[in-house]
Amino acid sequence: MSASSTAWGIVVRDLIRSTRQRSRLLSGVARPFVWVFLVGAGFNSIARLEAGISYQAYAYPGGVVMAALFGGMLTAISTVYDREFGMLRLMLASPSGVGAVLCGRTLSAAIIGGAQGAIVLACAPLAVHLSAEQYAAAGAVLVLTALTSATLGLLVAARLTSVENFGGVINVVLFPLLFVSGALYPTRGMPALLRGLARVNPVTYMVDLMRHAFGQTAEFPLAIDIAALTGSAVLAFGLTALLFDPEQRFVGRKRAGEGG
Amino acid sequence: MSRAEGDAAEANPPLAVYAEGLGRDYGATRALAALDLQVPAGALVGLLGPNGAGKTTAMLLLATLLAPSRGRARVFGHDVGRERNAVRRRLGLVFQEPSVDGLLTVEENLRFAARLAGLGGEAGRRAVEQAMEHTGLTARARQPARQLSGGLRRLADIARATLHRPDLLILDEPTVGLDPEHRDRMWSLLDRERRDRGATILFSTHYLSEAESADRVVMLAQGSVVADAPPAQLQAALGDQVAELDGDGADALVARLKFEGVAVFAHRADRGWRVGLRGSRELPADLAAAPGIARLTVRPPTLEDVYFARTQPDAGR
Numbered sequence: 001m002s003a004s005s006t007a008w009g010i011v012v013r014d015l016i017r018s019t020r021q022r023s024r025l026l027s028g029v030a031r032p033f034v035w036v037f038l039v040g041a042g043f044n045s046i047a048r049l050e051a052g053i054s055y056q057a058y059a060y061p062g063g064v065v066m067a068a069l070f071g072g073m074l075t076a077i078s079t080v081y082d083r084e085f086g087m088l089r090l091m092l093a094s095p096s097g098v099g100a101v102l103c104g105r106t107l108s109a110a111i112i113g114g115a116q117g118a119i120v121l122a123c124a125p126l127a128v129h130l131s132a133e134q135y136a137a138a139g140a141v142l143v144l145t146a147l148t149s150a151t152l153g154l155l156v157a158a159r160l161t162s163v164e165n166f167g168g169v170i171n172v173v174l175f176p177l178l179f180v181s182g183a184l185y186p187t188r189g190m191p192a193l194l195r196g197l198a199r200v201n202p203v204t205y206m207v208d209l210m211r212h213a214f215g216q217t218a219e220f221p222l223a224i225d226i227a228a229l230t231g232s233a234v235l236a237f238g239l240t241a242l243l244f245d246p247e248q249r250f251v252g253r254k255r256a257g258e259g260g
Numbered sequence: 261m262s263r264a265e266g267d268a269a270e271a272n273p274p275l276a277v278y279a280e281g282l283g284r285d286y287g288a289t290r291a292l293a294a295l296d297l298q299v300p301a302g303a304l305v306g307l308l309g310p311n312g313a314g315k316t317t318a319m320l321l322l323a324t325l326l327a328p329s330r331g332r333a334r335v336f337g338h339d340v341g342r343e344r345n346a347v348r349r350r351l352g353l354v355f356q357e358p359s360v361d362g363l364l365t366v367e368e369n370l371r372f373a374a375r376l377a378g379l380g381g382e383a384g385r386r387a388v389e390q391a392m393e394h395t396g397l398t399a400r401a402r403q404p405a406r407q408l409s410g411g412l413r414r415l416a417d418i419a420r421a422t423l424h425r426p427d428l429l430i431l432d433e434p435t436v437g438l439d440p441e442h443r444d445r446m447w448s449l450l451d452r453e454r455r456d457r458g459a460t461i462l463f464s465t466h467y468l469s470e471a472e473s474a475d476r477v478v479m480l481a482q483g484s485v486v487a488d489a490p491p492a493q494l495q496a497a498l499g500d501q502v503a504e505l506d507g508d509g510a511d512a513l514v515a516r517l518k519f520e521g522v523a524v525f526a527h528r529a530d531r532g533w534r535v536g537l538r539g540s541r542e543l544p545a546d547l548a549a550a551p552g553i554a555r556l557t558v559r560p561p562t563l564e565d566v567y568f569a570r571t572q573p574d575a576g577r
Contacts, residue, residue: 013372
């Protein structure tokens with residue numbers, strides 16, 4: 001009861017916070033549209049896609065994943081803010097322990113990422129026609145994508161000590177994950193090293209699974225995508241639980257000579 | 261005290277806090293050497309000491325937010341290392357900086373705290389309403405916390421820490437930065453927690469006057485306990501009077517008082533000497549007549565004198 005209450009408390013708080021940070025929410029939703037429709041307009045004139053579909057239609061599944069990935073990961077990474085500004089210690093002082101805190105944080109980040117992805121998915125008719133079944137399948141993929149993104153974000157946050165690193169994380173972690181995933185262009189034409197990196201990149205499987213749902217040509221069988229994502233989520237959560245140091249904030253401050 | 265004796269001491273009467281040789285290192289830095297502490301249920305205990313003395317570390321250890329490097333501690337019989345969750349159920353914590361989320365309203369912050377404490381649904385709602393009522397925050401319930409003054413944020417912090425009716429409140433400098441009005445309001449709230457519910461309070465402060473009403477004062481210096489007694493007892497141990505004196509002849513006079521065995525302690529601060537005096541009531545006149553004394557004040561000992569006498573290495577007790 002106490003653990004679920006703690007996790008639920010964290011979810012409610014994060015959802016309230018995210019609704020009050022409208023510009024962040026809007027920019028999270030706008031990002032995929034900027035890519036698909038603005039950058040995509042240019043790509044459309046130079047890209048030759050095998051299936052004979054427009055670049056916008058090709059990139060749309062990646063756009064949905066992009067929204068969920070950024071929304072989920074950035075919300076999870078915002079744990080660093082809570083550590084920096086003292087809210088995390090409140091959570092860690094709850095009788096439910098670290099596990100409930102991590103579960104709550106994962107769930108809230110997944111809901112926020114999933115909601116952003118859902119908005120982009122709902123706008124799919126702007127670029128591609130989807131049947132009701134395809135929408136339902138894409139919705140299910142979105143749930144798995146958002147959950148995996150949340151656990152990846154939490155893993156990044158596990159050892160991040162300062163909000164100063166936050167911007168760097170977007171450039172060093174999020175964009176590379178997205179660019180080496182097949183979300184925006186096929187990985188087939190990439191150099192061998194990047195193709196290899198794409199194979200171990202969980203985002204590759206998010207995008208591939210979304211292509212299955214959209215009825216587009218996918219690179220891997222459905223079962224491989226699902227297994228890769230489930231495995232990534234479990235692995236990331238497990239590593240987070242191992243790496244997450246509840247004392248980090250206090251020890252960091254003490255070494256810096258603060259407090260009594 | 262041996263472990264067996266310690267266990268016996270813990271058993272009866274039940275102690276809110278029992279610590280034996282509790283210590284913590286941060287790498288090569290020894291933040292808290294060995295804290296021995298026994299706090300009976302319902303007591304008000306002040307933890308005093310200079311910055312870096314180990315007060316916050318001691319509180320974080322007792323709050324189970326840090327693991328001890330050595331020693332052991334129990335809160336209401338629960339081991340802080342092995343039974344963290346059981347300890348946390350009995351605790352209310354206030355940290356040095358207010359822990360309220362500026363984006364949430366006062367009520368939302370408290371609902372969040374209630375859920376963290378395992379109070380959901382109607383029980384949580386009732387606890388939040390009562391906490392706001394007790395702290396006078398009901399009118400601010402819908403106000404975003406970022407719009408509150410520092411004093412009101414602190415009250416929200418107290419409301420947060422007490423809404424689940426904890427048996428032990430650990431407060432790390434709860435009144436820092438507050439004006440006298442808000443400090444008074446905060447202490448009145450804490451008094452009520454003790455009076456109405458029998459809550460035990462362990463607090464740290466740099467406002468020494470706040471600790472004068474404590475049942476006991478524990479002073480730390482450089483990670484070790486240097487005093488542990490009721491404030492009146494500590495003050496009485498400094499002698500009958502304390503002289504504050506300065507001037508060209510002050511050093512010689514203090515040396516004379518020490519030689520004659522009249523000075524219980526002597527501490528040289530930037531503003532002059534503070535000397536604890538024992539003995540005759542004629543002493544002040546004797547001091548005033550000494551050559552080269554530009555400033556002389558004689559008064560009863562205060563907790564601030566105890567602080568200087570016990571925590572400063574040159575105090576010469």
